[in-house]
Amino acid sequence: MNSDFTLAVHSLTLLSLLPDRMSTSDAIAESACVHPVRIRKVLGLLKKQGFIQSREGTGGGFVFTKEPSEVSLWDLYQLTANGTIQPKCPKSNHECIVGSNMKHVLTSIFEDGEEYLGSFLNQYTIQDIVKQVKQES
Amino acid sequence: MNSDFTLAVHSLTLLSLLPDRMSTSDAIAESACVHPVRIRKVLGLLKKQGFIQSREGTGGGFVFTKEPSEVSLWDLYQLTANGTIQPKCPKSNHECIVGSNMKHVLTSIFEDGEEYLGSFLNQYTIQDIVKQVKQES
DNA sequence: TTTCACTGTAACATTTATGATTACAGTACC
DNA sequence: GGTACTGTAATCATAAATGTTACAGTGAAA
Numbered sequence: 001m002n003s004d005f006t007l008a009v010h011s012l013t014l015l016s017l018l019p020d021r022m023s024t025s026d027a028i029a030e031s032a033c034v035h036p037v038r039i040r041k042v043l044g045l046l047k048k049q050g051f052i053q054s055r056e057g058t059g060g061g062f063v064f065t066k067e068p069s070e071v072s073l074w075d076l077y078q079l080t081a082n083g084t085i086q087p088k089c090p091k092s093n094h095e096c097i098v099g100s101n102m103k104h105v106l107t108s109i110f111e112d113g114e115e116y117l118g119s120f121l122n123q124y125t126i127q128d129i130v131k132q133v134k135q136e137s
Numbered sequence: 138m139n140s141d142f143t144l145a146v147h148s149l150t151l152l153s154l155l156p157d158r159m160s161t162s163d164a165i166a167e168s169a170c171v172h173p174v175r176i177r178k179v180l181g182l183l184k185k186q187g188f189i190q191s192r193e194g195t196g197g198g199f200v201f202t203k204e205p206s207e208v209s210l211w212d213l214y215q216l217t218a219n220g221t222i223q224p225k226c227p228k229s230n231h232e233c234i235v236g237s238n239m240k241h242v243l244t245s246i247f248e249d250g251e252e253y254l255g256s257f258l259n260q261y262t263i264q265d266i267v268k269q270v271k272q273e274s
Numbered sequence: 275t276t277t278c279a280c281t282g283t284a285a286c287a288t289t290t291a292t293g294a295t296t297a298c299a300g301t302a303c304c
Numbered sequence: 305g306g307t308a309c310t311g312t313a314a315t316c317a318t319a320a321a322t323g324t325t326a327c328a329g330t331g332a333a334a
Contacts, residue, residue, distance in 0.1 A: 002321060003225035006243060014235050024280070031233040035323050040281065056281040057331030073246070085222050085254070088140040090293090096168040098151050101273045105266060106143060109210070113257050117222070120253040124246060133238045139292065161309070172294050177310065193310040194302025225321090 004080040007032055007042045012071060012126045013133060015052065015064040022061030045079050068130055074121035085117065086110045141217040144169055144179045149208060149263045150270060152189065152201040159198030182216050205267055211258035222254065223247045 010032045015023055025043070029036040043062055046052045053065050087106055092099035147169045152160055162180070166173040180199055183189050190202045224243055229236035 001222060001224045003227055005224040006226050006239065009243065010229070010235060010239050013239065014233075017235070022280090026280090031230050031236045032239075033227055033229050033236070037283085037324075038322070041283085044282070054281065055331080056279090056329070058279045059332065060280045060330080062281090081224070085138060087138045087142040087218070088292090089143050090140055090170055092147070092170045093168050096151075097274050098147060098154070098270055099168045099170070101270045102143065102147050102150065102169075102266075104273065105269045106146065109258075109261060113254055116257040117250060117254050120250050121246075129239075129242060132242045133235055136238045136241065137234050159309095163309090174295075174312085175293070178312085181311070191310065192302075193300070193308090195308045196303065197301085197309045199310090227322090 001081050001084040003034075004042050004045075005077055007034065007039065008046060008076045008080050009073065009126070009129060011039060011043060011062070012046070012051065012064060012068070012076070013129050015062060016068045016126055016130050019064060022055060022059060022063055024061040028062070042080065046076075049075075049079060051075075068127035069125050071126045072122045073124045073129075074118045077118070077121055083114070085114050138218050138221045140171075141179050141182075142214055144171065144176065145183060145213045145217050146210065146263070146266060148176060148180055148199070149183070149188065149201060149205070149213070150266050152199060153205045153263055153267050156201060159192060159196060159200055161198040165199070179217065183213075186212075186216060188212075205264040206262050208263045209259045210261040210266075211255045214255070214258055220251070222251050 011028050014028055014031055025036040025039040028043075029039045032039065043052060043054065047054055047062075051064070051066055051071055052062050054060065054062050087110065089103040089106060092102060094100045148165050151165055151168055162173040162176040165180075166176045169176065180189060180191065184191055184199075188201070188203055188208055189199050191197065191199050224247065226240040226243060229239060231237045
């Protein structure tokens with residue numbers, strides 16, 4: 001899985017800790033050690049989904065507009081990592097009964113598998129992450 | 138996920154259809170449209186685990202030495218793709234409470250998540266894949 | 275009404291992961 | 305000894321992920 005998911009969780013966790021003010025992409029990027037442009041891209045997805053709001057210009061940035069308990073890891077997975085557990089299926093030989101069907105068979109199984117994983121990830125919310133992060137420090 | 142998992146499933150499915158003779162890495166590679174060396178690498182893992190046997194030299198190749206119903210997709214996932222659902226966590230800022238703990242928190246959740254996914258993949262065996270592949274054609 | 279501090283987004287560069295290819299030693303059969 | 309395989313390491317090519325630069329748009333504030 002690429003790190004967009006992690007950046008989404010990281011960003012929302014940070015924003016949860018600073019609910020009363022705008023946080024800039026530069027500040028979030030510094031905490032996550034990535035380039036601010038990546039943060040802006042990932043947060044763009046979260047904004048479309050209504051999880052956060054942004055404001056341009058001086059004093060602008062991002063704020064969390066939902067309760068941390070309302071956003072689950074499954075929500076964020078679907079936004080940023082949907083389909084990543086699918087095993088890569090190299091195009092295979094259509095002359096062969098196995099080659100010609102393997103991709104479809106595995107894709108279908110892993111679609112169901114991803115839904116199944118979803119019911120696990122749905123148990124965890126940003127609130128839980130905030131709690132755990134605080135506990136560990 | 139890289140395609141080792143798919144190649145493992147593909148290879149065992151083929152071998153299941155040809156239980157009475159040795160199949161060469163060249164033949165399997167042709168069905169899967171990949172390089173024979175990759176097949177030999179992946180099948181090396183399966184051999185260590187005792188799923189197949191190989192013989193070198195003329196007339197050599199690979200044979201399945203277990204029942205297709207005894208090998209599950211979870212077995213093959215663990216061999217070839219363990220840890221791939223872990224979200225990438227870029228090294229993060231240790232000055233920051235979030236940065237310093239995010240990696241550990243997410244890793245722990247996704248270890249459990251992978252186990253959970255395991256109980257799903259464990260439902261499917263190579264026999265099921267063989268059946269589905271036959272059905273579709 | 276200009277300047278400054280932001281977001282939004284596209285284009286390009288770099289790094290890393292993945293897979294292909296080559297090479298060759300080892301083994302078994304003929 | 306020749307041929308047909310596996311086993312494995314090393315190198316090369318390609319694709320995916322990420323970083324970087326550039327710049328237009330926006331809003332606050334001097």
